Amino acid sequence: AQTVTQSQPEMSVQEAETVTLSCTYDTSESDYYLFWYKQPPSRQMILVIRQEAYKQQNATENRFSVNFQKAAKSFSLKISDSQLGDAAMYFCAYRSGAGTASKLTFGTGTRLQVTL
Amino acid sequence: EPEVTQTPSHQVTQMGQEVILRCVPISNHLYFYWYRQILGQKVEFLVSFYNNEISEKSEIFDDQFSVERPDGSNFTLKIRSTKLEDSAMYFCASGRGDRGETQYFGPGTRLLVL
Numbered sequence: 183a184q185t186v187t188q189s190q191p192e193m194s195v196q197e198a199e200t201v202t203l204s205c206t207y208d209t210s211e212s213d214y215y216l217f218w219y220k221q222p223p224s225r226q227m228i229l230v231i232r233q234e235a236y237k238q239q240n241a242t243e244n245r246f247s248v249n250f251q252k253a254a255k256s257f258s259l260k261i262s263d264s265q266l267g268d269a270a271m272y273f274c275a276y277r278s279g280a281g282t283a284s285k286l287t288f289g290t291g292t293r294l295q296v297t298l
Numbered sequence: 299e300p301e302v303t304q305t306p307s308h309q310v311t312q313m314g315q316e317v318i319l320r321c322v323p324i325s326n327h328l329y330f331y332w333y334r335q336i337l338g339q340k341v342e343f344l345v346s347f348y349n350n351e352i353s354e355k356s357e358i359f360d361d362q363f364s365v366e367r368p369d370g371s372n373f374t375l376k377i378r379s380t381k382l383e384d385s386a387m388y389f390c391a392s393g394r395g396d397r398g399e400t401q402y403f404g405p406g407t408r409l410l411v412l
Contacts, residue, residue: 215398217400219403224405225335225387225405225406225408226403226404226405226406227341227389227391227403227406228403229400229402229403232400234398273340273341275341277398277401279397279398284346284354285331285343285346285354285356286331286333286341286343286391286401287343288340288341288342289340290339290340291340
C-alpha cells in the first residue's frame, strides 16, 4: 500500500518570504500522480498543484511550484512571496495511475502560519 | 466555474440515528468519492463510485455505510446507525475519470454525533 509522509506538522513564514513544505511517499508503482491540497480554516479542500510522475519537469502554478524527485520519492511544495491568505493546512496526496477512480492517499498535513 | 456542492453544511444527530449526506458532483464528471476527516487527523478515503456501482471501498466503509446516486445529479452517503466515532468532516469529490484525473472536493459536511 502506498503511504504519504509529511514530517513537518507546522511551519511558519514571514509575509513575502519563501517557504518549502516537505512530502515523501512510498510506492512500488511507476505511474502515479501527486497533488498538494490546501485546507483553509473553512476546511474546504482546494487543489493547489499536481504533478504527473512521468513528467520530469516540475509543475508550477503562479507562486506555487514543486520539487519532484522521483528517485528519492520526494515531492516538496515551494510557496514564493507568501501572502496572509496562504495560511492553511497543506496536504500532500498520492494517486495511483493504474485504472480510473483511484483513491487519493493523503499525508497528515502541514499547518502553515504566515506572519507579518 | 462548476463546483461540487454538499448539503447540509452541518449536521448534529443522536447516536444510533440514520443520516444522509448529500452531494451534487460537477455535471460532466463520472466518478464520485467520499472521504472523511476526523478533527485534527488526515483525510481518509471511504468509497469510490462509478456507473452506479462501488468501485473501491476502504475498511472504514463497513455495513453501516451505503452510497447511492438516486437521480442524475445527486450522490448520497448514508450512515445507518451513527456512532460517536462517526463525528467527522465528510467530503464528497468528483472527477472525470480519465487517466490522472484531478478530484475536485466539495466544501464538506460537518457531522457531530452526540
